[in-house]
Amino acid sequence: MQTAKQEVNKLLKTFPSDCTLEDIQYHLYVLQKIGRGLKDVEEGRVYTQSKLRRKWRNGSNFKRLNLTQIV
Numbered sequence: 001m002q003t004a005k006q007e008v009n010k011l012l013k014t015f016p017s018d019c020t021l022e023d024i025q026y027h028l029y030v031l032q033k034i035g036r037g038l039k040d041v042e043e044g045r046v047y048t049q050s051k052l053r054r055k056w057r058n059g060s061n062f063k064r065l066n067l068t069q070i071v
Contacts, residue, residue: 007031 002010011027040046047055 009026011031012024015023015027
């Protein structure tokens with residue numbers, strides 16, 4: 001497993017020389033979210049599509065539901 005510094009260095013090598021700080025920040029944010037989502041899947045913290053549909057039909061409070069966990 002790569003360290004955070006190694007991952008950032010690898011990412012920076014893929015950017016053109018005229019990229020902005022915002023470009024880098026955005027890509028780091030996306031990679032972090034993907035990593036968290038994959039970890040959630042590995043640890044079983046997910047909602048199946050059928051469970052989400054039941055919650056939707058029952059009028060559950062979706063503000064408490066982390067929709068990034070949909071599989």
